Amino acid sequence: MLMRQHLPRVLVTVGVIVIAALIASLILLASGVAPVDALSAFWEGTFGNGTNAGTTLTQAVPLLLVALGWIVATRAGRLHVGYPGQVIAGGATATAIGLNCGGLPGALAVLVTALAGIAGGALWAGLTAWLWASRGVLEIISSLLLNLVAIQVAAWLVRGPLQGTASQEPQTANFPPSTIWPSVPAIPGQTLSFDVVLLPICAVIVVLLLSRTVFGFGLRASGGNGEAARWLGIDPKRGGVVAILISGGFAGLAGAALLFAGTAPWMSDGFEAGVGFNGIAVALLAGNSPVFAILTAVVFSALNVGGTALQATLDVPSSLAEVLQGAVIVLVLLAAVLARRRREQAPAPQPAAAAKSLALVGTEEV
Amino acid sequence: MGIFDVAFLVSAVTIAAPILLAATGELVSERAGVLNVGLEGVMLTGAFGGYLVMWETGSLVLGFVGGMIAGLLFAAVMALLSIEAKVDQIVSGIALTLLGYGLTAFLNERFLVPARTFDPLPRLEIPVLSDIPVIGPAMFDQDAFIYATAILIILVAFALGRTTWGINLKAVGESPVSADAAGVGIRAMRWAAVLFSGLCAGAAGAYLSIGDVGVFREGMSGGRGYLAIAAVLFGGWRLAGLGIAATIFAVADATQLRLQAIGVIPREVWVAVMILVVLVMVLGRMRRGAGAARLASGRLTGIEVAGLASVAILLALVIVPPSITLPVPLWLAMPYLLALVALGTEGKRRHKAPTALAVPYLRSEV
Structure with missing residues (x-):
């Protein structure tokens, strides 16, 4: 039963990955690189040894966190895209607080940076939520503009108030060692951070939250049908605001993870590195299923890490990964439509459900 | 005149034109019910397409044609996803943006490695009109793109307001069911509108790369596509409002360009901002005024209190100009912040969004 339920989704994902791989091979051939060479370089760079596998897994964490934020927000019907800005806001807040937490014992310092990240992301998302709920501004537009503002604010922070005194580079001072999130000592290079435990934990929390709690029911009701939600005594506006805040908290935590479990122990202005938008792609590829998103987050992380490896070994521009990520979303969207067409043809058609296809990404069951 | 001289006006017009053109296309597409959030990606592809063709042929005219074709192709993907596949338009817009980047x-x-810089579009002086002081050099001594934009906007205004085609288009966006019943082809209308927006955004993008700067840079559209979407919302889905919004964004952008060079904010900036705030408040009052009981009672709204407070602060700044220098990144954030404030204070819309905006049309609904 479970297998039959999930089979189409798995097929869609596998199909999309195969087509994306074909596109990648074509692009590689066009630019004069043998796909086989590229594949072996890609494998070596992503899972070939413990160090690289650690990097791949660790970099999947922020992607998954953003994806979970997107899943929660879309389930409540709020398609905002402010994740890059919230990642930056969360990371910057965590940095500002973490730089002053050198005296705290390790576990406490790590907790403080994580909470600061969540708070920063949620606050930045709060602007979008406020503009949407009380000023009636479309959340997608305000969040897009806030992303652009956040990029500039981060650029200012690392050149002004937060700039380290040691160098003239636009970056902060090194984080105090106690605030760095611990990593597995057995892996050479210490690339595997312990924050990979967030992958299953957060995914399960979101599944339980959405499917097993009254609160999650409220969120889904606000996203499904506002009128019906009101009849249930649920304020869809409140649900939307809370969902945007939660998604901002996830994105902010992702920002903290990028910095404190990352490769460099400082914040520079480009640290977000496309995680905000790629997280959305991760959620879409997983069909908005939190558990499945773990897998797709690892796939996307491998694309990023492998893209860098390809650039280093074969001189293929690493933006190839971005092309594939964009192509993957388009393919997923088309695949979802094809799947729906087939479902509609087989049993009796459901015009009511079909008419609500605006909520396509938001109403799938957990 | 200090910093607000003729050169300032010229640069404001140059900044406004591509935003205005892209926004006009977006307006047509939104009036037909398709919200193209991928505008940023379409603009970027247009910028690249123009540069690519120019790189190959060296012809400016062909370059612009190339930019428009690139925009058209990307818009066709958007139309395919949103009209044929009926995918959520916001999600497909995000996909397009990522793919474009x-x-x-x-x-x-990969392919245009020795970057080439081309001469920007030549200025064309219109004989008599360009001799008018101040307005002459700003408006009538510009390049062909700006004249073409002006003519196109007049044509669109005429088409939307005075032709059967325009009325049908608006009907498609308001009530596709009725339009369909009246024999208007919904799909054809929406395809035409989306493709038109692609042409406009592609040309606007080409202007950014080969028309203005003369070279393509990664992510060079820099949020102008988002500003164009914000202009449509702020402008209340009317061409006149669009003009006001684009003017505000362009003036803010031109001011920030100037002030970056000067450093200390001169007194006339405070005067200009103060005049602007007062003007907006007076206009707002007049708009709401007609027949409103609140006006008779003379009570101030919350926004107006905030406006008065900011006027008082600005007055103090005019009398005692402080030597404030803002770092460059914060200046860069200014147009986006202003767009957010504009959208936020606009608040509850005077003009409603097209009713069927972002809702796919399914014939079975009838």
Whole structure:
């Protein structure tokens, strides 16, 4: 039963990955690189040894966190895209607080940076939520503009108030060692951070939250049908605001993870590195299923890490990964439509459900 | 005149034109019910397409044609996803933006390696009109793109307001069911509108790369596509409102360009901002005024209190101009912040969004 339920989704994902791989091979051939060479370089760079596998897994964490934020927000019907800005806001807040937490014992310092990240992301998302709920501004537009503002604010922070005194580079001072999130000592290079435990934990929390709690029911009701939600005594506006805040908290935590479990122990202005938008792609590829998103987050992380490896070994521009990520979303969207067409043809058609296809990404069951 | 001289006006017009053109296309597409959030990606592809063709042929005219074709192709993907596949328009817009960023960065890095810089569009002086002081050099000594934009906007205004085609188009966006019943082809209308927006955004993008700067840079549209979407919302889905919004964004952008060079904010900036705030408040009052009981009672709204407070602060700043220097990144954030404030204070819309905006049309609904 479970297998039959999930089979189409798995097929869609596998199909999309195969087509994306074909596109990648074509692009590689066009630019004069043998796909086989590229594949072996890609494998070596992503899972070939413990160090690289650690990097791949660790970099999947922020992607998954953003994806979970997107899943929660879309389930409540709020398609905002402010994740890059919230990642930056969360990371910057965590940095500002973490730089002053050198005296705290390790576990406490790590907790403080994580909470600061969540708070920063949620606050930045709060602007979008406020503009949407009380000023009636479309959340997608305000969040897009806030992303652009956040990029500039981060650029200012690392050149002004937060700039380290040691160098003239636009970056902060090194984080105090106690605030760095611990990593597995057995892996050479210490690339595997312990924050990979967030992958299953957060995914399960979101599944339980959405499917097993009254609160999650409220969120889904606000996203499904506002009128019906009101009849249930649920304020869809409140649900939307809370969902945007939660998604901002996830994105902010992702920002903290990028910095404190990352490769460099400082914040520079480009640290977000496309995680905000790629997280959305991760959620879409997983069909908005939190558990499945773990897998797709690892796939996307491998694309990023492998893209860098390809650039280093074969001189293929690493933006190839971005092309594939964009192509993957388009393919997923088309695949979802094809799947729906087939479902509609087989049993009796459901015009009511079909008419609500605006909520396509938001109403799938957990 | 200090910093607000003729050169300032010229640069404001140059900044406003591509935003205005892209926004006009977006307006047509939104009036037909398709919200193209991928505008940023379409603009970027247009910028790249123009540069690519120019790189190959060296012809400015062909370059613009190339930019428009690139925009058209990307818009066709958007139309395919939103009209034929009936995918959520916001999600497909995000996909387009990501794809645009990745694709243009990859192709530029891989295939157009020795970057070439071209001469920007030549200025064309219109004989008599360009002799008018102040307005003459700003409006009638510009390049062909700006004249073409002006003519196109007049044509669109005429088409939307005075022709059967325009009325049908608006009907498609308001009530596709009725339009369908009246024999208007919904799909054809929406395809035409989306493709038109692609042409406009592609040309606007080409202007950014080969028309203005003369070279393509990764992510060079820098949020102008988002500003164009914000202009449509702020402008209340009317061409006149669009003009006001684009003017505000362009003036803010031109001011920030000027002030970056000067450093200390001169007194006339405070005067200009104060005049602007007062003007907006007076206009707001007049708009709401007609027949409102609140006006008779003379009570101030919360926004107006905030406006008065900011006027008082600005007055103090005019009398005692402080030597404030803002770092460059914060100046860069200014147009986006202003767009957010504009959208936020606009608040509850005077003009409603097209009723069927972002809702796919399914014939079975009838």
